[in-house]
Amino acid sequence: MKYISTRGQSPAQTFSQILLGGLAPDGGLYLPESYPQFTDADLTAMRGLSYADLAFAILSRFADDIPSADLTAIIDKTYRADVYAYTRAGQHAADITPTLKLEDNLYLLSLSNGPTLAFKDMAMQLLGNLFEYVLTKEGKTTNILGATSGDTGSAAEYAMRGKKGIRVFMLSPHKKMSRFQTAQMFSLQDENIYNIAVNGVFDDCQDIVKAVSNDADFKAQYKIGAVNSINWGRIIAQVVYYFKGYFAVTNNNAQKVSFAVPSGNFGNVCAGHIARMMGLPIDKLVVATNENDVLDEFFKTGVYRPRGSANTYHTSSPSMDISKASNFERFVFDLVGRDGVKTSALWSKVDAGGSFDLNTEGYFAKIADYGFMSGSSNHADRMQTIRDAASKYQVIIDTHTADGLKVALEHRDVDVPMVVLETALPAKFEDSIVEALGHAPERPAALDGIENLSQRFDVMEVDAVAIKQYIMDKTS
Ligand SMILES: *Cc1c(COP(=O)(O)O)cnc(C)c1O
Numbered sequence: 013m014k015y016i017s018t019r020g021q022s023p024a025q026t027f028s029q030i031l032l033g034g035l036a037p038d039g040g041l042y043l044p045e046s047y048p049q050f051t052d053a054d055l056t057a058m059r060g061l062s063y064a065d066l067a068f069a070i071l072s073r074f075a076d077d078i079p080s081a082d083l084t085a086i087i088d089k090t091y092r093a094d095v096y097a098y099t100r101a102g103q104h105a106a107d108i109t110p111t112l113k114l115e116d117n118l119y120l121l122s123l124s125n126g127p128t129l130a131f132k133d134m135a136m137q138l139l140g141n142l143f144e145y146v147l148t149k150e151g152k153t154t155n156i157l158g159a160t161s162g163d164t165g166s167a168a169e170y171a172m173r174g175k176k177g178i179r180v181f182m183l184s185p186h187k188k189m190s191r192f193q194t195a196q197m198f199s200l201q202d203e204n205i206y207n208i209a210v211n212g213v214f215d216d217c218q219d220i221v222k223a224v225s226n227d228a229d230f231k232a233q234y235k236i237g238a239v240n241s242i243n244w245g246r247i248i249a250q251v252v253y254y255f256k257g258y259f260a261v262t263n264n265n266a267q268k269v270s271f272a273v274p275s276g277n278f279g280n281v282c283a284g285h286i287a288r289m290m291g292l293p294i295d296k297l298v299v300a301t302n303e304n305d306v307l308d309e310f311f312k313t314g315v316y317r318p319r320g321s322a323n324t325y326h327t328s329s330p331s332m333d334i335s336k337a338s339n340f341e342r343f344v345f346d347l348v349g350r351d352g353v354k355t356s357a358l359w360s361k362v363d364a365g366g367s368f369d370l371n372t373e374g375y376f377a378k379i380a381d382y383g384f385m386s387g388s389s390n391h392a393d394r395m396q397t398i399r400d401a402a403s404k405y406q407v408i409i410d411t412h413t414a415d416g417l418k419v420a421l422e423h424r425d426v427d428v429p430m431v432v433l434e435t436a437l438p439a440k441f442e443d444s445i446v447e448a449l450g451h452a453p454e455r456p457a458a459l460d461g462i463e464n465l466s467q468r469f470d471v472m473e474v475d476a477v478a479i480k481q482y483i484m485d486k487t488s
Pocket residue numbers: 130131132163164241274275276277278279280281331332412435436
């Protein structure tokens with residue numbers, strides 16, 4: 013399988029070639045030349061497979077330049093019950109992404125039972141093992157540089173800790189993450205993990221990462237890498253649980269299922285789109301946003317209008333606080349008939365700070381063929397949804413999942429199962445749960461007192477030159 017760029021101007025590459033990189037040289041995102049197809053007979057054979065075997069059935073079609081035995085070993089090491097152990101009562105860790113029935117035809121798909129209690133572990137854990145494998149094979153090393161406001165940084169660090177050939181330099185805004193998130197990251201004592209607390213806000217951290225990455229000489233010499241949400245390895249790992257969720261709530265392949273996805277960078281729901289393109293019988297893909305509703309606006313109007321970081325709201329579902337959706341280009345490439353010239357023209361407007369309107373050329377009319385629906389949620393909705401879920405279903409959900417559930421209920425068909433993706437456990441966002449319910453959610457026993465562990469981090473100023481020097485010192 014070869015991978016092409018959404019902007020049509022980069023040479024086709026293999027899976028291993030694109031795994032460690034970010035954007036294609038022409039500024040686009042990589043996608044396979046065509047999506048692997050699963051027939052009715054394939055689906056029947058996949059029904060009932062363990063998570064790891066299902067992952068192999070899917071990932072081997074995308075990562076076809078990794079020998080089967082090696083890929084099997086990587087997958088078996090990644091999707092183990094002891095890694096996804098933070099299950100709710102009545103769920104089995106061996107399912108990796110267990111479902112929880114709320115009522116008839118309404119389910120949660122728990123994606124957040126991994127080490128950092130958010131769905132990003134599902135993909136990041138695989139990436140850690142894939143990176144280590146490819147780097148070892150090629151005798152290479154990498155220094156991953158990233159910026160985080162919480163979930164991405166912790167998922168990356170827990171995936172990369174102790175991995176051969178990999179160091180992680182993670183910038184976060186000093187004293188701006190929750191106490192729990194800070195403790196999760198800073199309590200790691202692994203020598204290959206460097207936490208840098210920047211005296212600034214998240215955007216300052218992101219600007220430093222951009223400045224360092226734009227220095228091509230430094231980037232090459234210090235082998236600076238990234239694990240951001242556009243990484244193709246992360247997307248394919250996420251395709252797997254749509255299949256797992258589908259099989260969990262159906263008995264036969266004639267049934268259709270809808271999924272509701274709390275969305276920010278469009279990475280999670282992009283995987284749902286790809287699962288659908290591969291033949292999984294998905295009815296609707298419901299995109300749920302918070303007050304940062306750039307995606308909801310697009311799916312309602314056909315206008316894509318990124319907001320700029322100055323117009324991004326800080327909300328109580330903070331992992332969805334985005335100004336533009338970095339994976340959205342992948343879906344639009346498919347929507348415009350995989351026309352790289354067209355996609356390139358649209359994003360030249362976006363990259364210049366503008367917007368585009370897909371009504372004018374009739375593309376928006378085709379949205380229905382792809383099953384997309386959308387809605388948004390605000391703080392009051394989220395609090396009410398958390399209260400409703402607690403009283404109606406005796407289940408405590410986090411703020412992001414609440415956005416998903418709120419919008420799911422607006423787009424439900426009585427006879428089609430609706431699966432809401434649970435993207436974080438409530439313990440991760442305690443303060444909001446206390447606000448909604450008057451008491452804190454249960455925290456997994458293993459994480460009790462995590463705030464009291466000794467912390468390992470360095471405080472630095474908003475200064476890209478100083479950060480480069482820091483990386484030079486630590487890698488020499
Ligand atoms: C990252 C994240 C999201 C948004 O996912 P995208 O792939 O960026 O759309 C939603 N919820 C939680 C808890 C997250 O960490």
